[in-house]
Amino acid sequence: SDTASLCHIVVLEMRKLHYIVCDSHFCKTQISAPQNTGGSYCRPRLSAVIDFRAFFVFSWPNVPDNNCLIIPLLMSFRVADPVPGACNIESNLDIDPNVYIHYNIYETTVRFAPANLGYERGETPPVCDESTGSSTRWRLQYDVYQYFLPENDLSERSLFSGFQVVADIQGIMENGKRVMTLSSTDVTTAVFNSIPGQGVIYTVIVRDPLLNTSASYVPVHTYACSFASTLDGCETLGKISTKVFFTIAGLAGLFVCFFGHRFFKCELFCMGFSFAAFFFFVLITRTTELDYDIRLTLSEVIGVLGGVILVMSWWRFGSVMACVIVVGLMLGFLIASTVLFTPLGDLDVFRRSDVVFWLTFSCITIIVPLFFVRWPREGNITTCGIVGAYAVVLAVNAYIYTSLSYITLNILKRFLNTNFSAMFTDVPFQTIDYVMITVWVVLGASGIALQLYRERSRPFFPPSPYLLWLQERERRKTNVLDPSHHFPSLPSRLLARIQQLTKRMEPAGEHTPLLL
Numbered sequence: 001s002d003t004a005s006l007c008h009i010v011v012l013e014m015r016k017l018h019y020i021v022c023d024s025h026f027c028k029t030q031i032s033a034p035q036n037t038g039g040s041y042c043r044p045r046l047s048a049v050i051d052f053r054a055f056f057v058f059s060w061p062n063v064p065d066n067n068c069l070i071i072p073l074l075m076s077f078r079v080a081d082p083v084p085g086a087c088n089i090e091s092n093l094d095i096d097p098n099v100y101i102h103y104n105i106y107e108t109t110v111r112f113a114p115a116n117l118g119y120e121r122g123e124t125p126p127v128c129d130e131s132t133g134s135s136t137r138w139r140l141q142y143d144v145y146q147y148f149l150p151e152n153d154l155s156e157r158s159l160f161s162g163f164q165v166v167a168d169i170q171g172i173m174e175n176g177k178r179v180m181t182l183s184s185t186d187v188t189t190a191v192f193n194s195i196p197g198q199g200v201i202y203t204v205i206v207r208d209p210l211l212n213t214s215a216s217y218v219p220v221h222t223y224a225c226s227f228a229s230t231l232d233g234c235e236t237l238g239k240i241s242t243k244v245f246f247t248i249a250g251l252a253g254l255f256v257c258f259f260g261h262r263f264f265k266c267e268l269f270c271m272g273f274s275f276a277a278f279f280f281f282v283l284i285t286r287t288t289e290l291d292y293d294i295r296l297t298l299s300e301v302i303g304v305l306g307g308v309i310l311v312m313s314w315w316r317f318g319s320v321m322a323c324v325i326v327v328g329l330m331l332g333f334l335i336a337s338t339v340l341f342t343p344l345g346d347l348d349v350f351r352r353s354d355v356v357f358w359l360t361f362s363c364i365t366i367i368v369p370l371f372f373v374r375w376p377r378e379g380n381i382t383t384c385g386i387v388g389a390y391a392v393v394l395a396v397n398a399y400i401y402t403s404l405s406y407i408t409l410n411i412l413k414r415f416l417n418t419n420f421s422a423m424f425t426d427v428p429f430q431t432i433d434y435v436m437i438t439v440w441v442v443l444g445a446s447g448i449a450l451q452l453y454r455e456r457s458r459p460f461f462p463p464s465p466y467l468l469w470l471q472e473r474e475r476r477k478t479n480v481l482d483p484s485h486h487f488p489s490l491p492s493r494l495l496a497r498i499q500q501l502t503k504r505m506e507p508a509g510e511h512t513p514l515l516l
Contacts, residue, residue: 086116148428149199250395257388257447276306318464328369385448
């Protein structure tokens with residue numbers, strides 16, 4: 001027959017996938033058994049010849065009963081189809097169609113072995129690296145696909161359903177998202193943004209453009225987190241300190257969204273806190289190895305100091321425009337992050353050059369406050385509504401995952417990780433994300449409309465307390481009809497009081513009546 005069958009047996013144990021690849025014409029070990037009988041044993045990642053008229057039972061040592069689930073995926077390949085992993089030079093398998101994953105908090109790396117051209121059963125495989133002509137495996141192309149599992153769903157049912165969806169080439173192309181195409185001259189490695197707690201299935205389709213044939217690698221999945229950790233694992237993702245911090249931030253954001261312009265000092269404190277805490281967290285993370293909770297605490301302290309400095313600068317100098325520019329930078333930062341969160345941020349020009357990325361980001365951030373020069377009150381109210389509503393979204397994300405948090409988290413990761421520019425930053429957009437977008441828009445629009453309506457007949461900004469005090473002091477000095485003009489100043493009264501306590505009082509007159 002000109003059709004060869006490839007059987008992938010996927011074993012799930014503690015949510016780590018192990019693959020058994022049983023190939024009918026590329027073999028390392030011969031397995032034989034009577035028809036419809038079982039009892040053969042093979043180790044994980046063993047290639048073996050199987051007679052599909054027989055029935056086999058595969059067993060693994062040291063695996064407790066009822067703790068191992070198996071999904072057999074049967075795929076058929078024609079002679080002209082490429083052979084996934086047939087030019088493997090890294091693992092101990094002659095043919096390795098597996099996709100391997102390595103992840104950390106910043107990135108998820110996917111790698112796989114190069115494929116080879118198909119050939120007739122019993123013939124010698126084509127040589128992998130003898131030449132690079134169009135008649136060799138160097139004409140093959142690799143499409144890397146990504147499929148997101150349902151958000152906030154860590155169940156095995158969800159995982160297995162996802163594997164069934166991408167079990168064949170048609171399912172991969174219909175349901176998955178092609179994120180990149182590699183040629184045979186490229187390194188067979190792809191780097192993606194890690195999304196802890198979000199299940200993602202990666203797979204690769206190798207194509208032969210000359211014969212218009214294709215074949216798929218064995219899909220692999222990751223949640224970018226550990227199911228064994230009791231504190232910060234997949235089931236309990238997020239530290240308690242982070243939840244407390246963002247809960248308070250969400251409440252403050254809700255207040256700023258609806259009342260920020262009216263309570264101008266509170267708004268300045270919140271904006272100054274966010275500005276200082278964010279950049280100090282980046283600085284201390286890049287320069288020290290302190291524990292996360294310590295870094296978060298120090299960032300909060302510096303954030304409080306930054307908020308106080310911004311409020312005091314307005315109180316002392318009364319420069320509303322300078323403070324509004326700082327507030328506008330917060331809105332510019334959020335808008336720039338949102339623009340680069342879209343597929344625009346995955347363009348090669350941004351992935352290959354940090355200079356282009358940060359220059360574009362900085363230009364968007366700086367341009368936004370320039371509009372505040374002409375309409376300072378409207379710009380300040382707009383910032384209160386949009387930034388305050390987004391703080392509410394971040395607070396929700398501390399308890400229920402939403403992809404909107406990666407609008408700013410991707411920028412933070414790029415600040416902290418030098419090699420983050422090479423990653424694809426795709427995130428899933430599912431029901432919860434559309435709900436949170438609606439919440440963000442409704443809160444922001446409501447806050448902006450309410451504040452514009454309430455402040456329409458009021459002064460643009462409240463006056464500076466220090467300037468009011470100076471004006472009051474000058475008024476008392478020049479207005480002789482003001483009763484307060486005849487009273488000494490506060491320093492004079494304090495000095496007089498001290499003198500009364502330290503000096504002996506002279507008698508005011510005689511203590512005995514005059515004798516007549």
